[in-house]
Amino acid sequence: MGKKISAFGDEILGLIEDTAEGSGIGICLAPLYIAEVAPKSIASTLGVLTQLGIVLGIFFTQLLGVYFSSPDAGPNAWRLVLFFSFAVALIQVFMTGFMVESPRYLRSKSLRAGEEARAIERRIWLHGVGGDPAASPLLDERDPEAHPVALHGNFSALTASQTLFKPPADVRLPLLIVCCAMVGQQFSGINAVLYYSNDILSQALPELGKYVSLGITVVNVIMTFPPILLIEKLGRKPLLFFSVAGAFVSLTVLGMSLNFAGAAASTGPTAWTTVSSVFIIFFVMSFAIGLGPVPFVMISEVAPFYAVSSLSTIALSLNWLTNFSVSLLFLPLRNVLSGGAPGDPHHDPGKIGRVFWVFAAILALVMSVVWRKWKV
Numbered sequence: 332m333g334k335k336i337s338a339f340g341d342e343i344l345g346l347i348e349d350t351a352e353g354s355g356i357g358i359c360l361a362p363l364y365i366a367e368v369a370p371k372s373i374a375s376t377l378g379v380l381t382q383l384g385i386v387l388g389i390f391f392t393q394l395l396g397v398y399f400s401s402p403d404a405g406p407n408a409w410r411l412v413l414f415f416s417f418a419v420a421l422i423q424v425f426m427t428g429f430m431v432e433s434p435r436y437l438r439s440k441s442l443r444a445g446e447e448a449r450a451i452e453r454r455i456w457l458h459g460v461g462g463d464p465a466a467s468p469l470l471d472e473r474d475p476e477a478h479p480v481a482l483h484g485n486f487s488a489l490t491a492s493q494t495l496f497k498p499p500a501d502v503r504l505p506l507l508i509v510c511c512a513m514v515g516q517q518f519s520g521i522n523a524v525l526y527y528s529n530d531i532l533s534q535a536l537p538e539l540g541k542y543v544s545l546g547i548t549v550v551n552v553i554m555t556f557p558p559i560l561l562i563e564k565l566g567r568k569p570l571l572f573f574s575v576a577g578a579f580v581s582l583t584v585l586g587m588s589l590n591f592a593g594a595a596a597s598t599g600p601t602a603w604t605t606v607s608s609v610f611i612i613f614f615v616m617s618f619a620i621g622l623g624p625v626p627f628v629m630i631s632e633v634a635p636f637y638a639v640s641s642l643s644t645i646a647l648s649l650n651w652l653t654n655f656s657v658s659l660l661f662l663p664l665r666n667v668l669s670g671g672a673p674g675d676p677h678h679d680p681g682k683i684g685r686v687f688w689v690f691a692a693i694l695a696l697v698m699s700v701v702w703r704k705w706k707v
Contacts, residue, residue, distance in 0.1 A: 363643045366631035367433035370452070375562045378628035383555045386619070390548045392416070397545055435636060487637065494641040502642070505634040508705050509646045512571075512626040515697040517653035519578050520690030521618050523661045524585070528611050547615055554619035567625050567632070568707045574621025575698045581614035582691035586684035593680030626650070633705065664689065 362381045369377040395415055399408040431451045489502070498506055529543050562570055585607055592603035626646075634642045668685040671678040 362627040362630065362647075363640060364433060366628075366639070367435040368431075373563070374631070375567060375628050376559055378631075379555070379559045379562060379624040381627050382619075382624035383552075383559070386548065386551045386555050386623075390545075390552050393545045393548055397542065489638045489641045491641045491644045494638055495645055499638075501635055502638045504704060505638065506642060506645070508633050508701055509626070509630050509642060510649055511697045511700045511704075512629060513646050513650040514653050515575070515694055515701065516622050516626050517650060517657050518690060518693040518697065519575075519618060519622055520582060520657065520661075520687060520694075521615075521622075522654065522658055523686070523690065524582075524611055524614050526661065527589075527607075528615075547612070550612055550615050551619050551623075554616045555623065557620050558624050561620075562625070562628070566707060567629055568702075568705055571621040571625040571629075572698070572702060574617050574623075574625070575694065577617025577620075578614055578622060579691050579695055581610045581617055582687045582694070585610045585614065586687035586691070589684030589687070590681050593683045629705075661686065 361384075362378060365377050365381060366374055392412065392415075395412045396409065399411055434449070434452050437451070489499075494502060494506060525544075525547065528547050558570060565573075588603045588606040588610065592601055592607060595601050595603065630643050630646055631639050665683060665686040666672045666675075666678075668689070669679050669682040673680075
């Protein structure tokens with residue numbers, strides 16, 4: 332019996348690993364594929380759809396979780412959430428049969444493949460206008476950036492190891508910019524803020540406690556729509572740093588309000604709890620309009636084409652490694668800065684917000700590099 336249980340456990344772990352690998356590959360490839368398929372004039376707008384897809388997925392999963400965790404649904408109903416995820420994955424498997432090869436990738440192979448790339452672009456973006464490029468503003472046949480010359484010989488695509496350890500001169504700066512943007516996105520403390528949001532907002536709105544996470548996700552979804560409309564009008568860099576400024580202010584005030592709320596030693600909500608709640612929501616809004624989507628969009632715009640794939644691999648891997656690091660270090664760092672874990676005799680509740688000042692400082696530091704180096 333013990334061997335059977337052990338074997339079953341190994342199978343479950345194997346399924347989890349396969350799911351994680353598939354999700355990781357999908358998250359890395361989706362922004363890259365969209366950037367390569369989309370016409371130059373709407374590439375950034377379509378690039379934001381990656382972030383919108385992520386937050387919508389989180390929202391619908393949480394919505395299903397709230398429904399299936401209710402007493403009326405039964406104690407084991409929550410498992411049905413997994414079947415919905417399976418159904419979405421199954422639809423994706425069937426839909427991949429309709430996907431086309433990236434036109435930009437084809438152009439990198441040969442001049443003959445470049446003609447195939449042009450045919451694919453016309454099939455995607457000129458459908459319904461008779462295949463005439465003049466009938467659609469999306470494909471400007473005279474734009475050399477929209478239709479780059481095929482890259483041959485010395486311009487073969489870089490591998491991730493070449494980009495990381497022996498980057499060409501024109502790749503070093505894009506590598507620095509994109510890596511700083513990814514680190515800044517995660518060290519903004521978005522996961523740490525969401526960790527605290529349940530506890531703080533449940534105190535401020537006790538009657539809505541079970542819906543707090545869902546409400547935060549709704550805010551995240553709603554605020555992901557403005558960049559879709561604004562990223563081409565305002566530009567990537569202004570939108571990103573408007574977001575960074577809002578996140579920095581939110582983290583600073585959130586840390587201060589948590590310190591004052593902790594120092595008050597009240598068992599219930601206080602005025603500072605309300606302030607914390609407001610700035611948690613303000614932080615999520617600020618993050619969603621720029622820090623969330625722009626680092627994914629900027630990769631293909633700052634790097635030369637032959638380095639985009641490898642740079643995307645490095646940047647997105649760094650993003651998730653940083654995500655994991657922040658999740659791992661948040662509580663130990665909070666405990667160190669507040670004198671110990673809650674319950675420890677040296678723990679000072681009036682210092683629990685200091686950890687958010689650390690996030691604010693790191694965010695300001697790494698994004699200042701992006702501000703100075705990213706020329707648009």
